[in-house]
Amino acid sequence: MAIENMHIGGAAAFADDRLDVGIPVANALIDSGKPAALFYENLAERTLALAHRELRKDPLKGYTPDLAGFVSPVLRRCVENGVPVIGNFGAANPMGAAKRLHELAKELGVKGLRVAVVEGDDLRDVIRDLGAEQWGDEVPIDLSNTEVLAANAYLGAEPIADALDLEPHIVVTGRVTDSALALGPLMQHFGWQVGDWDKMAAGVLVGHLLECGGQVTGGYFADPGFKDVANLANLGFPIAEVEADGSFVITKPDGTGGVVNEQTVKEQILYELDDPSNYLTPDVILDISEVELQQIGPDRVRVSGVKGKPAPDTLKVTVSIDGGWLGEGEISYAGPNALARARLAAEILRQRVDLLHLDCDLRTDLIGTVSIHDGDSGELTKSYDGEPLEVRVRAAANANDEATAWTVAREVQALYCNGPAGGGGVRRNITERVKTGSVLVSRRDVMPRVSMVTEDDV
Amino acid sequence: MSKSLIEVSLHEIAHGRTGDKGDRLLLSVIPYDETGYAPIAEQVTESRMFEMFRHRGATEARRYELPKLYAFNFVIENALQGGVNNSLNLDGHGKTLSFLALTMKVCVSPGVLAAAMKARST
Numbered sequence: 186m187a188i189e190n191m192h193i194g195g196a197a198a199f200a201d202d203r204l205d206v207g208i209p210v211a212n213a214l215i216d217s218g219k220p221a222a223l224f225y226e227n228l229a230e231r232t233l234a235l236a237h238r239e240l241r242k243d244p245l246k247g248y249t250p251d252l253a254g255f256v257s258p259v260l261r262r263c264v265e266n267g268v269p270v271i272g273n274f275g276a277a278n279p280m281g282a283a284k285r286l287h288e289l290a291k292e293l294g295v296k297g298l299r300v301a302v303v304e305g306d307d308l309r310d311v312i313r314d315l316g317a318e319q320w321g322d323e324v325p326i327d328l329s330n331t332e333v334l335a336a337n338a339y340l341g342a343e344p345i346a347d348a349l350d351l352e353p354h355i356v357v358t359g360r361v362t363d364s365a366l367a368l369g370p371l372m373q374h375f376g377w378q379v380g381d382w383d384k385m386a387a388g389v390l391v392g393h394l395l396e397c398g399g400q401v402t403g404g405y406f407a408d409p410g411f412k413d414v415a416n417l418a419n420l421g422f423p424i425a426e427v428e429a430d431g432s433f434v435i436t437k438p439d440g441t442g443g444v445v446n447e448q449t450v451k452e453q454i455l456y457e458l459d460d461p462s463n464y465l466t467p468d469v470i471l472d473i474s475e476v477e478l479q480q481i482g483p484d485r486v487r488v489s490g491v492k493g494k495p496a497p498d499t500l501k502v503t504v505s506i507d508g509g510w511l512g513e514g515e516i517s518y519a520g521p522n523a524l525a526r527a528r529l530a531a532e533i534l535r536q537r538v539d540l541l542h543l544d545c546d547l548r549t550d551l552i553g554t555v556s557i558h559d560g561d562s563g564e565l566t567k568s569y570d571g572e573p574l575e576v577r578v579r580a581a582a583n584a585n586d587e588a589t590a591w592t593v594a595r596e597v598q599a600l601y602c603n604g605p606a607g608g609g610g611v612r613r614n615i616t617e618r619v620k621t622g623s624v625l626v627s628r629r630d631v632m633p634r635v636s637m638v639t640e641d642d643v
Numbered sequence: 644m645s646k647s648l649i650e651v652s653l654h655e656i657a658h659g660r661t662g663d664k665g666d667r668l669l670l671s672v673i674p675y676d677e678t679g680y681a682p683i684a685e686q687v688t689e690s691r692m693f694e695m696f697r698h699r700g701a702t703e704a705r706r707y708e709l710p711k712l713y714a715f716n717f718v719i720e721n722a723l724q725g726g727v728n729n730s731l732n733l734d735g736h737g738k739t740l741s742f743l744a745l746t747m748k749v750c751v752s753p754g755v756l757a758a759a760m761k762a763r764s765t
Contacts, residue, residue, distance in 0.1 A: 231728065323665050405660070412658060413764045448658065448673065455671035455716050457662030461707050475711055490711075508728055548731035557734050558743045560699035561724055581731040620728050623665070 188429045191374045192217050193367050195395030195423050197225040197255055197272075200232060202398055204254040206422045211259040213424060213438035215266045222349075222370035223263060225255055225272035226363050226396045233360060234334040234505030234619040236276035237309075247278035248357075253289050256355070261295050264354045271345060271366050275359040277335065279304055282357045283638040290640075298640060301353035303344045305633040306360040308502060308626070312336035317502060317624035326506055326622035334619060335505040338626060341467030341496070342388070343379070344633035345369025351637050360503070362466050364392025367425070375429050379496070385469040386493025387431030390476070393464075394435055394453050394488070395423050401435060401453040402484075403443030416442025432489040434481065445484040463494075467501075470494040499625035508618030512545075512582045512590030514597025515552075517610045519575035526605035527551050527576035533604055534580045537596045545584040545593060552577035577610075583618070590615045649756055654745035656759040657683060661741040668696070668722040668737045670744055673714040676758035679751070680713045686749045687715065695744055696722040717744070 194214050196207035207223065214221035227249040240247025249255075252274050263270050274282045283300040290298040308315065312333060319325050337360035346369045348356045356369070368388035371377060377384045394401050401423050403414040421441025427433040435445055454473055458464055464471035472492040479487045518526040531549040538547050550556035551566050553576040559565040578600075582593040594613035601608060653672070656679040662669040672687060674680050693704035701722040706715055727735040734740075751759075 321665075323667075400660075408658065411654070411763045448675075451673050451712055451714050452658070452660040452671060454712070455669075455673075455709075455714060456660055457664065457669055458671075458716055459664065459667070459669060459718050461709055461716055473712075474709060477711060511731075546731065550733065552733075557732065557739050559732075561731055562698070564698045579733065581733075583729065583731060618728065 188375055190219055191371060191427050192219045192221040193370060193391055193395060193425045193427060194221065194223045195226070195367070195398050196223055197227060198396065198398035198400060199229055200227045200249050200251060204251065205258060206398065206420065207255065207259045209438040209441050210422045210424060211263055211268065214268050215262060220374055221268045223259065223268055223270050224366040224395070225270070225274065226366060226398070227255070228273040228276055228360060230503055231505065231619045231621055233276055233337050233503070234621070236278070237335045240277045245281055248276050248282035248285065249274045252282055252285055256286065256289060257293065260290065260293060264295055264298065269349060269353060269356060269370065271356040271370065273358045273361055273366065275302070275357045277359070279357050279359045280638070284643050286355055286357070287638070287640060287643045298355070299353045300355045300357060300638045301348035301351050302636050302638055303340065303348055303356065303358040303361065303633060305344070305631060306337045306340050308336045308338055308631070309333055312502065312504060315626050315630050317626045320501055320623035320625050323622065326504060326620055328504070328506065331506045333504060333506060336502055338500045338502045338631045339467055340631070340633050341365050342368035342372055344635055346373040348635045349373040351635070353637065362468070363396035364389040364466055365468065367392030367395055368468055371427055382469050382493030382495060383491065384431040384493070386471045387433065387491045389466050389469055389471050390473065390488065390491045391425045391427055391433055394450065395425055397453060397456060398422050399443060400456065401449055402437045402445050403449055406449055406452060412448065414444050418442065431491065432487065434485050434487050436485045445486055447478045447480055447486060450478055450486045450488065465497055467496060469496050498628065500628055500631050502624050502626050503621050504624060505619050505621045508620035509583055509585045510587050510590035511616045511618050512584065512593040513579065513615070514594040514611065514613040515577055515579045516597055516600050516604070516608045517575060517577045518605065518608055520607065523576050524551070524554070524573060526607065527578045529605045530578045530600055530608060533600065534596055538582070538593065541592065543582070543584070543589050543592055545582040545589050547580065547582045547593065550579040550581070552579055587615065648750040648752055650748050650750050651756060652745060653687065653747045653749050654742070655756065656749065656751060657745065659741040659745060661737050663723055663726060663736045666721050666723045666726040668719040668740060670717040670719060670741055671714060672717065672744065674759065675762040676755070677713050678755050678758045680710070682749055682751050682755060683715060684708060687747060691747060692717050692719065692744065695747060700724055
């Protein structure tokens, strides 16, 4: 007998995503009556370093900040209907996230919760000794004389499939490759094995298309008059209906906004992709050059023809170290001669940084001209000859220390009384930065672990 | 160029999205209609794309052709001035840069432009 199709829902693309979008996805998965899983992607590249900083301040933190906000709206129905929730909620503290989920279940009156936890990605204490090789040709980050804030290997889908064998309601991971959040349940359901490269690749593509949530269903796509999208305020998040052979249909819940068409799927297939024939993941090397798309109904696009090649021998590790401080300040000039006053303000700021001998890299922008597409040298801005109705001057500086970053931001505020006429609306901000680099380690050096946390354990 | 061709910005016949990996910009260019594939293949070259990002310190542009998907993927090295970790640009990810690439001028036949306009906003 053929194995039943599996439906996978993607309900978050990042830690700051909309909290309510999982509800229609969970409901659609449950109403389909098919085997299903619902996943949340919460862990951008630098997020782990920030989570480690949180963990250091409070040992009960260090997991995704909005864990309850994401899970609360769907927990009861998913538990009652046997739809596992899978998320890289754990960040720097997967066990902490599991404990918080049990508290949440208690608050919501959900009984008998089972949380499987995937660990083993955290290499912070050993990374210096692993003899890791540099990834790609980026400038290596220097680990001498600095503290490693975070070092996490991108785990693949196998530990997630193993975790699902334990029949949990929720799977919490730390760092895994985003696509593994979809491939894990597909491997477990269909019995796909390492070596089934085309099927593994199809599962990775499911994850790749869903991991950015609304970006495949019309979010981050609208360009009025060129690419119109209805009802983005109620954007429906994606569902993949996957067949045993690895072909699948991308769709979204009925009654939601957005659109699924060949254009939205193409933009997301190529998103963050380097060589389309060699997309490296821990599970398989993906080749999407032969992929075919077909619109088979409203908001339904069929995807087929994905190919896979054997997985690489090494795993990628993101290493984070202290990255100094960013200081920013902004002030607006409007009305007659606004651009000239804004240019004068930017010039004054440059002179002040020199006068005060501030040790920093400074960039000034004239927002309202061509700032964001320009380089740090301001080449495009210098040749700009329009006459905008208002211009916002922005200064941004990288410094090693907080005080210098703050001084630059403060100098923008000081333009109120000391700069050109009619400046207003100052905002200023400083941010602690994290520097990340990628290295490769041998698979032998990374040992994924799966454990079950029940009510009795907390 | 033949007189029957019309000069338009790439935005008239194609759409795209950018992503980042470190200091590397990843950029898709997707014709609205399949008939846009050939003029883009001919005119939206690696060297012209590189020129679009030279002012940001880019060092190389590579193009991958996807004739089955009717799409192109560009990889532009060192276009992000440090990337999200280190950039002083408001947009450290380079997310707005697809709309810089789409300002490139291309020359197309009236038929290609009409097909693109028909395929837009359906």
